[in-house]
Amino acid sequence: MPSCRPLRAGWGSRMDQHTVLTGIGISGGIGIGRVVVLPEFDFDTSKQKADPEEASRFLNAVAALSAAIGQKQETAGAEQAEILESHMMLLGDPSISAEAQRIIEAENCNSEYAVDQVFETYAALFLASGDELFAARAADLRDIKNNLLLILDGKALFDVESLPPGSVLVAREVTTTVAAGINPDNVCALVTREGGATSHTAIIARSLGLPGVAGVSRIEAGSQVIVDGNRGKVILNPTSKVLETYRGLQEEQKARKQTLEAYRGLESVTTDGKSMVLFANIGLVTDIAHAVAADAEGIGLFRTEFLYMNRSTAPSEEEQFTAYKQVATAFAEKPVIVRTLDVGGDKEIAYLGIEKEENPFLGWRAIRFCLERQGLFHTQLRAILRASAFGRVKIMLPMISCASELKRAKALIEEVKRELSAGGILLNQQIEVGIMIETPAAVLMVDYFAQEADFFSIGTNDLTQYIMAVDRGNQNVAQLCSVYQPAMLRAIYQVAQAANRHGIECGICGEAGADPLLTRFFIGCGVHELSMTSNAILGIRERVRSGRYEVAKERVAAGIHTLRDVEQAAAFLQSI
Numbered sequence: 001m002p003s004c005r006p007l008r009a010g011w012g013s014r015m016d017q018h019t020v021l022t023g024i025g026i027s028g029g030i031g032i033g034r035v036v037v038l039p040e041f042d043f044d045t046s047k048q049k050a051d052p053e054e055a056s057r058f059l060n061a062v063a064a065l066s067a068a069i070g071q072k073q074e075t076a077g078a079e080q081a082e083i084l085e086s087h088m089m090l091l092g093d094p095s096i097s098a099e100a101q102r103i104i105e106a107e108n109c110n111s112e113y114a115v116d117q118v119f120e121t122y123a124a125l126f127l128a129s130g131d132e133l134f135a136a137r138a139a140d141l142r143d144i145k146n147n148l149l150l151i152l153d154g155k156a157l158f159d160v161e162s163l164p165p166g167s168v169l170v171a172r173e174v175t176t177t178v179a180a181g182i183n184p185d186n187v188c189a190l191v192t193r194e195g196g197a198t199s200h201t202a203i204i205a206r207s208l209g210l211p212g213v214a215g216v217s218r219i220e221a222g223s224q225v226i227v228d229g230n231r232g233k234v235i236l237n238p239t240s241k242v243l244e245t246y247r248g249l250q251e252e253q254k255a256r257k258q259t260l261e262a263y264r265g266l267e268s269v270t271t272d273g274k275s276m277v278l279f280a281n282i283g284l285v286t287d288i289a290h291a292v293a294a295d296a297e298g299i300g301l302f303r304t305e306f307l308y309m310n311r312s313t314a315p316s317e318e319e320q321f322t323a324y325k326q327v328a329t330a331f332a333e334k335p336v337i338v339r340t341l342d343v344g345g346d347k348e349i350a351y352l353g354i355e356k357e358e359n360p361f362l363g364w365r366a367i368r369f370c371l372e373r374q375g376l377f378h379t380q381l382r383a384i385l386r387a388s389a390f391g392r393v394k395i396m397l398p399m400i401s402c403a404s405e406l407k408r409a410k411a412l413i414e415e416v417k418r419e420l421s422a423g424g425i426l427l428n429q430q431i432e433v434g435i436m437i438e439t440p441a442a443v444l445m446v447d448y449f450a451q452e453a454d455f456f457s458i459g460t461n462d463l464t465q466y467i468m469a470v471d472r473g474n475q476n477v478a479q480l481c482s483v484y485q486p487a488m489l490r491a492i493y494q495v496a497q498a499a500n501r502h503g504i505e506c507g508i509c510g511e512a513g514a515d516p517l518l519t520r521f522f523i524g525c526g527v528h529e530l531s532m533t534s535n536a537i538l539g540i541r542e543r544v545r546s547g548r549y550e551v552a553k554e555r556v557a558a559g560i561h562t563l564r565d566v567e568q569a570a571a572f573l574q575s576i
């Protein structure tokens with residue numbers, strides 16, 4: 001559990017006090033700035049009896065929002081102006097506002113209910129239209145809805161896009177919608193109440209390149225804070241000495257980033273000529289630009305569940321196709337590994353109707369869910385296969401633990417291929433179908449799976465939690481949840497060796513892929529590809545280029561079976 005303990009500043013005088021809040025570091029780096037608290041958009045839109053002035057309450061909210069948009073239009077840049085214009089048009093659309101008014105009058109109900117009904121209905125219609133432009137307008141409708149609900153609730157509008165420079169965004173969690181509006185030039189760090197190191201908020205923070213700490217609450221808007229994402233600390237009202245120390249650390253990090261620029265465009269190859277492909281992990285279409293800018297050699301993990309989050313219905317085939325095609329074309333001849341929906345565990349999507357489970361990480365998640373909800377899976381497979389005509393798309397199945405799951409999923413893929421071909425739709429008939437190795441069962445059955453799958457990618461986040469029997473989000477057992485555990489290192493070694501024996505490629509796509517201490521170990525194991533948050537790519541390339549494959553291979557083979565504990569394993573990793 002996060003703790004809140006006032007500490008005397010180590011460097012300060014007796015009177016110098018600051019407060020250190022301890023959470024979980026979810027994204028490395030240091031951010032120094034002022035707190036801006038994101039309002040929680042969990043409005044009560046249940047049906048209530050109308051106020052006597054309900055109709056004018058609604059119209060006043062529309063007028064207030066329209067005035068706010070108009071004001072922003074005066075100073076907006078070209079791109080933002082276009083979005084604002086679209087918001088203004090949708091807000092002023094007579095059929096939308098008239099429909100809300102009609103519901104208020106006909107059902108004698110509150111504006112919140114009417115707004116929710118109308119905007120959600122139109123958003124769903126837009127999404128179902130199959131037209132890319134209309135589908136994009138659905139997000140605008142939801143933004144307008146949230147803003148109207150904020151005004152109706154008497155709260156100030158919040159505009160994440162125009163936060164002042166040096167803002168530290170504090171929120172319950174960072175949703176994809178919020179993430180899409182964040183300008184990393186102005187927001188310098190994220191602090192959330194929820195989420196762990198491998199949670200999805202964490203993944204967003206890393207993809208934006210922002211330092212982040214999760215599991216921290218009670219921070220007031222306007223406070224000055226230091227966010228230390230490396231150590232999972234948030235320092236409230238730092239003393240001048242502490243500030244000075246952290247500014248020094250920030251400078252060091254900036255200089256390091258500059259040094260790493262020398263590795264841009266270079267091959268990821270060891271001194272004796274062994275290649276290690278470095279891919280990016282992405283979750284949002286907006287991550288494509290970061291991955292390209294970070295010199296990624298492809299996409300090793302597209303976490304498609306992000307497309308399903310923060311909305312009230314599943315994305316249509318067209319919407320998904322647009323997203324997958326965008327990634328495929330952005331990377332042209334480079335591989336793009338699209339992971340099929342991995343929901344369940346800590347990834348809740350309310351409208352999918354997964355009931356609360358006693359042990360969600362051991363429950364109905366990922367491939368287990370998709371094989372039962374074949375309509376949903378079928379739609380996703382159609383979208384991925386259609387996108388396969390536009391680049392080097394590969395399909396990856398999460399949480400495979402037994403032969404029948406892979407067999408059934410492959411049979412479905414074949415069925416969808418036939419269906420698309422019969423409809424004259426182009427696709428890559430030879431599309432590769434790989435699996436994530438993230439259950440102990442898959443490790444134990446690795447020789448079998450190596451004959452059935454086209455490639456492996458080890459999901460070290462889940463594999464650690466299942467091999468070590470620790471919940472990856474539970475702080476009390478965080479010590480055990482380490483990829484440096486000898487059992488984990490052996491598992492990775494066995495999987496990579498099996499892949500090599502059977503002539504298929506093996507990648508790493510968990511957070512361990514970005515850990516430089518593990519890079520030479522992976523090389524020595526015979527891992528072919530590492531996929532990681534974009535910001536880590538140049539640092540790992542430097543590491544790859546600094547070692548010899550033959551040395552790593554020998555040292556790993558000689559040491560892997562001698563390890564007894566994490567400390568010994570850490571020393572071993574250092575020595576490779």
Ligand code: PEP
Nearest residue numbers: 438459460461462509510
């Ligand atoms: C993993 O488990 O390592 C992985 C990459 O998948 P996710 O973190 O999305 O569960």
Ligand code: MG
Nearest residue numbers: 438459461462
């Ligand atoms: Mg996983």
